[in-house]
Amino acid sequence: xxxxxxxxxxxxxxxxxxxxxxxxxxxxxxxxxxxxxxxxxxxxxxxxxxxxxxxxxxxxxxxxxxxxxxxxxxxxxxxxxxxxxxxxxxxxxxxxxxxxxxxxxxxxxxxxxxx
Amino acid sequence: xxxxxxxxxxxxxxxxxxxxxxxxxxxxxxxxxxxxxxxxxxxxxxxxxxxxxxxxxxxxxxxxxxxxxxxxxxxxxxxxxxxxxxxxxxxxxxxxxxxxxxxxxxxxxxxxxxx
Numbered sequence: 001x002x003x004x005x006x007x008x009x010x011x012x013x014x015x016x017x018x019x020x021x022x023x024x025x026x027x028x029x030x031x032x033x034x035x036x037x038x039x040x041x042x043x044x045x046x047x048x049x050x051x052x053x054x055x056x057x058x059x060x061x062x063x064x065x066x067x068x069x070x071x072x073x074x075x076x077x078x079x080x081x082x083x084x085x086x087x088x089x090x091x092x093x094x095x096x097x098x099x100x101x102x103x104x105x106x107x108x109x110x111x112x113x114x115x
Numbered sequence: 116x117x118x119x120x121x122x123x124x125x126x127x128x129x130x131x132x133x134x135x136x137x138x139x140x141x142x143x144x145x146x147x148x149x150x151x152x153x154x155x156x157x158x159x160x161x162x163x164x165x166x167x168x169x170x171x172x173x174x175x176x177x178x179x180x181x182x183x184x185x186x187x188x189x190x191x192x193x194x195x196x197x198x199x200x201x202x203x204x205x206x207x208x209x210x211x212x213x214x215x216x217x218x219x220x221x222x223x224x225x226x227x228x229x230x
Contacts, residue, residue: 034173088148
């Protein structure tokens with residue numbers, strides 16, 4: 001039965017230039033039978049951030065826990081548990097956690113954007 | 116800024132054979148810039164269910180709120196907030212809410228499976 005419980009997901013620290021205090025896990029992707037995309041879970045600890053970068057694919061996001069900021073194309077907005085976002089392709093973007101609690105979200109990318 | 120707050124999402128009752136007490140909204144899809152898939156939100160009220168059916172595309176699910184059951188290929192398991200699931204293509208499946216609270220989940224489908 002292809003069900004994954006949150007507690008079964010083991011996040012690994014992301015070691016990449018421009019990333020701080022961020023861990024991730026690939027939860028559903030080609031290995032699980034999703035042929036086109038990969039659903040990843042990210043956790044940014046307080047003070048952490050993802051890279052301020054861009055690429056030619058979009059992100060589809062859902063905020064699962066906590067709150068943080070999302071910068072897209074120079075505009076920054078707060079996002080919190082329950083919010084959805086689409087980061088367009090070829091647009092600079094960054095998630096940051098300036099709260100004092102963990103900030104967790106889903107990030108879906110096409111296969112060429114998964115790592 | 117392509118952010119959608121949960122409270123902005125207006126769910127519409129699903130009127131389809133085999134469906135009971137279920138509402139949904141398409142949140143992110145081609146109209147919002149996701150070229151390949153559609154992310155929908157479903158809410159099943161207590162006692163409700165989605166159709167027991169199958170199709171040739173997969174579902175990717177995340178349980179946002181409450182709990183219910185997911186039947187895939189004759190096996191039924193409880194799923195609750197925080198769980199992920201992949202419903203394989205060409206496999207009979209159904210969500211049911213036998214709890215006394217609303218059961219809400221994300222359901223992602225490729226464009227040909229969106230309605």
